[in-house]
């Protein structure tokens with residue numbers, strides 16, 4: 001168990017690419033933190049810097065208060081689980097799990113008891129004598145997890161460990177890793193590009209883009225209160241709707257764009273005004289737009305649109321609507337009786353409208 005701290009840590013590769021820029025982050029002892037972001041955002045590099053597999057170009061990394069910049073990986077007391085968890089094909093499951101401990105010259109009895117304990121908790125105790133080729137992909141992944149667990153490290157690092165598994169197995173293994181975290185109560189740092197995986201696993205999520213940490217918060221805080229347009233658009237599926245426009249003065253002040261003219265609450269208008277009125281982007285999640293097939297309402301926030309596509313998913317329905325070039329995705333968790341081509345009115349939940357600076361992406365209100 002250990003706290004992990006990054007202080008202004010940066011990594012520039014020899015080819016001049018700065019993969020991680022001034023990352024500062026404090027991960028508490030026993031915390032489960034997920035690093036998430038699109039491919040190439042620097043999350044694997046950051047994890048590898050913590051592991052000691054990449055040198056830090058500037059800044060510091062501390063594990064349990066000790067600066068480890070110059071400490072080799074094997075002395076950092078961490079265990080890493082990769083996407084390509086290459087097991088030794090000629091060794092049994094037991095030998096694969098015991099290998100690292102043997103290399104450390106641990107007494108045989110201790111090795112046996114650690115392997116057995118880990119195998120039982122991962123439900124692979126019946127396969128200890130098998131070779132990897134006689135296991136399913138999911139079982140092999142559990143052996144790889146077991147190999148990390150037997151080390152009893154201070155910190156577990158995971159680099160996209162589930163991406164080779166099929167969808168069903170991915171969900172199962174995700175739950176297993178969550179359970180493992182509760183049982184082992186060890187600090188875990190987990191890298192994924194999948195925002196659903198991130199939302200369901202982390203105590204806190206670190207969202208990265210372009211080598212820079214964008215926001216660090218618990219899952220629902222990220223979802224409800226994103227710091228910028230990138231985070232707002234990255235977290236949530238279907239993604240948040242965005243419309244570029246501007247704010248006009250008046251009572252009430254309004255957000256206007258090609259398709260919309262929405263009255264704003266006084267407090268929101270005040271915040272937007274303070275930030276300057278030009279170039280504001282409205283963001284609203286699909287579930288925060290209501291729809292009605294009734295005649296156009298007179299309320300200022302409602303708006304007439306044409307239904308493009310309806311997707312009934314079972315537990316919810318996605319309705320894609322448009323007005324000229326402006327499109328919205330609406331999510332309703334009840335069946336809706338609308339069809340492609342129909343004219344309907346939609347209504348924005350004024351309390352859930354978010355506003356961003358169009359130029360910088362920064363959250364304004």
Ligand code: ADP
Pocket residue numbers: 013014015017018019037038039040041042043044045046
């Ligand atoms: P992610 O894990 O988010 O997909 P990476 O950390 O692998 O991102 O990569 C971040 C950036 O650093 C990318 O632009 C990638 O091309 C670059 N990069 C990664 N590894 C190396 C390397 N060994 N040498 C040079 N550039 C690298």
